[in-house]
Amino acid sequence: MRATSKLAGPVGRAAPELQPGIDVAYDGAGALMSRQRWRSTPPGDYLYLTGMDLKLDWTQRYAHKVCTAAEAIHTIQRGRRILIGSGAAEPTVLVDAMVVAGEHLADNEIVHLMTEGPAPYVRPGLEGRFRHTAFFIGENVRDAIHEGRADFMPVFLSDIPRLIVERRVRIDVALIQVSPPDAHGFVSLGVSVDIVRAAVDSAGLVLAEVNPRMPRTHGDSFLHVDRIAHLVPVDYALPERIPEPLDAIDEAIGKHVATLVPDGATLQTGIGRISHAVLAALRDRSDLGVHTEMLSDGVMDLVQRGVITGRAKTLLPQKIVTSFLLGSRELYAWAHDNPALEMRSSAFTNDPFTIARHDRMIALNSALAVDLTGQVASDTLSGKFFSGIGGQVDFIRGAARSRGGKPIIALRSTAKRGTVSRIRPALEEGAGVVTSRGDVRYVVTEHGIADLWGRNIRERALALVEIAHPDHRAALLDAAKQRRYVFPDQVVPRAVSPISEAHLARLRSGEALLLRPVRLSDEGALQDLLYHLSDESIYRRFLGFKRAHPHEEMQRLVNLDDELSMGIVACAREEDRETILAMARYDVDPKDNLGDFAVVVRDEAQRKGVGTALLRRLIEIAKARGVAGFKADVLMENKAMMSVFQRSGLQLVVTPEGTGVYHVVARFAPPGKP
Structure with missing residues (x-):
């Protein structure tokens, strides 16, 4: 008997005739099926096909998988864990259909990284059908988590693919968005490979939107249509994240960070104005490389200016390596069929040992607060979960072990229009320490750079007070004295013109x-x-x-x-x-x-x-x-x-x-x- 291959039966249409040479067909429970029984298989049931069927043209198999979003959603069973594609690759038509046409669902768990589209499954009143668990909290699910209608899983981004593959976090269904297939029947995961790669490799049921506006990206992003149960044709623009205008504070932080970046360095950057400011401040560098979990327009700009070439990279030279893209329509167009861009799973991009293989690895991450001993709070705000661990610790540790590497935490010195210092005597109650004081090296604000590596608590406290906003330095130093961090007669650092x-x-x-x-x-x-x-x-x-x-x-x-x-x-x-x-x-x-x-x-x-x-x-x-x-x-x-x-x-x-x-x-x- 020949080896079997798992395919999905057609939805809402008659099953194809068995062709001569087919050895055997099994139903979803593994029972042997006759030709007649195969023809009468209920829509949505799985079939295991063998033999000559696999030699049919993939386009014929593809055609039988095409259906509406509602038909695809009806194949999801109750009590299943469903992963939704990340970032700008969220399959919003399938997500909407899951809520509108998913009346049959109950106790289904929804998991994902941050998504840019809507999150209708966390609306009040849907608790009996859906419960969301966020690996990283985005704005669209933050209220639901604060109100107890959704959950947060603190986890290193590098660990999520392994959790999925080892089924500690079992994925039953993957809802994804892909590019149209190529001549060989392979679609691309496009702008989001990150944890989606592990999900589509592990899920029992894969449902995909096929969007002609999804760029076809290279790397570990390809998936054959035979792996997908049902295909839903769509045509809509991917959500964009346009960089916000920079102010003087952003630009000052960018300039300070840029002084730590030598020619030939490899960069990791994130989302937001600080990352954009740093990239803008690097336009006079040469032969920079990129190995990052996330890529934005600022990287594309430096590539087009000839600043990023990757020639000095010690791992995958001349390749721009990332796990997901988030930016403008121009960024997505630039990524389409770009052989310099290498999309990889988070298991690769965020592995600290992989990161450390890059000489001069510069890891840039942001924070919500840093205390005077160097502890970094990044996932909580005012005692509430705000975002997530993400890849911060992965890259901080990887860059620290890189030859010539520099792990950097960058943040504005104040919040709430200058009334609150982000450099704090101690983190507030309920704040989560994402990066420990032992991992922190450089902390940067608009007022300068504090190098904490190899420094004792007294030296750390002074260095951090120096880069705090001048309006808050006296209070911070008083607090440091009360905690016996510094000398009792320590003077307040003054602002320098x-x-x-x-x-x-x-x-x-x-x-x-x-x-x-x-x-x-x-x-x-x-x-x-x-x-x-x-x-x-x-x-x-x-x-x-x-x-x-x-x-x-x-x-x-x-x-x-x-x-x-x-x-x-x-x-x-x-x-x-x-x-x-x-x-x-x-x-x-x-x-x-x-x-x-x-x-x-x-x-x-x-x-x-x-x-x-x-x-x-x-x-x-x-x-x-x-x-x-x-x-x-x-x-x-x-x-x-x-x-x-x-x-x-x-x-x-x-x-x-x-x-x-x-x-x-x-x-x-x-x-x-x-």
Whole structure:
């Protein structure tokens, strides 16, 4: 006897005649059927066909599967778990028919990721027929979950396909939307492969809308029509998610994140304005790659600009890998039959081990709140379930294990028109920790970047207070003091004016140097710098030998007054690490409006132009603030420091002091004069 293959009987029309050479036919219970019995099979019953029937042209089998949505829905039995296709691939005609024509259904469970279409099955009054379980909560089911008429399953997106395949989350029926078949009878899952791939491979009954507007995507997206029980022809536009206009806060976050993205990096991005802002800020990069769970218009834009090429990817080079698309009609048209696009199951895209195989993997995810220890809340808001775990932890962990990878959490610093800080002393009651404090590395707001990896709680709290909104920093620091996270005398970090923002400089050797304002969280690094100076360097800096640099001294050093003082550090950047090589600072004397200038440079970085770069940058800042010039006391034997002043181009007045010290006054030229 030849092997059997499961096919569906026709709905609402006569069964085809058995052809010569058919070995045997079985009914849905596995009982042997005669020719006569096959002809009288009730509509909707399953048939197992063998032999020559499988050699019939697939188009003939396809024609017998075509039916209306209501006819297809009538083949679903009570008490079955039904998966609905994700995102923009929701089969809305079948979904509507399931509610309108599904009076026979009872105790059916509906499961899916976020869907862009309507969710009529969660309407009040339908509880006896349908109960929804969300793997990720979308706006269309959020009220039902809050009101207890639907459920939420917290689960990593990478785990859902395995749960389905292993039948821990059994899928009986899959409602999907597909493209028209090709010449070989294969349809494409189009814009949504994610968990749908596992569902169509595991479900006992697959019902599909066939939409000519569904793009035919490549990758693990193909399905033969023989696997589908019933086909419902439709023709409607896929739902679109048009990027919202960016504001200044979005753009600032995007620029900060972009500083963490090197050429040749591989990106994971999500949905929303922050992801759009980051992609827009990467237009000057080269040879970026993409391995992500979700792809939007911003990626398409960078591909068309030649920024995303995938040539530097270490896994599937030159392929743009994703599990679902959500964006504009132009994005769907771009995806159609695009061989550069590789659609894969979430079991592949979200596997942390697969993600980690990409060098320089940059994972960008958003959050609703972050506490001062680094815990991230992403699926709850005001104590209520809001979204879901999704792929955040998958990509955070995968990027953390990538060579040169960077896991990033990005969020606006405030909510509710600035009245609520998203950086919080502690997460509110009922908030869910999606990403643990041990997993978090970079946290980014419009006010800067906090690098938490390898930091203790005191250092984390200070770094996060620094990137909180200035209006909330004092309250956050008070809360940190109450919890004994920071020193009792810790000062509040001040907002720094835009003219003091990070600046790139080039040394004489061509080496790049990052010049940025000193931060309160730099206290430990600056203390380390001072303790590693040679005795000679200590003497030149402090005009004497200084053996200790306690917290009180260091806090004064890093505490800035935006009008009367400024301090900047020079940092060498290697991969994702900053090493402070030097610091320069001035403090304005109100009597003469001159800034008392001092600089300290690590021994190994001296005589390379670092001090000169710092002085030039502080001159720019001081001039913009209306400072008249600088003054300093310099040891007569400190020829290197005197050379820095002489190369500055400033008008110098050098007065010898009786203690072997020069008193140097360097005035700025009046406005309008060179």
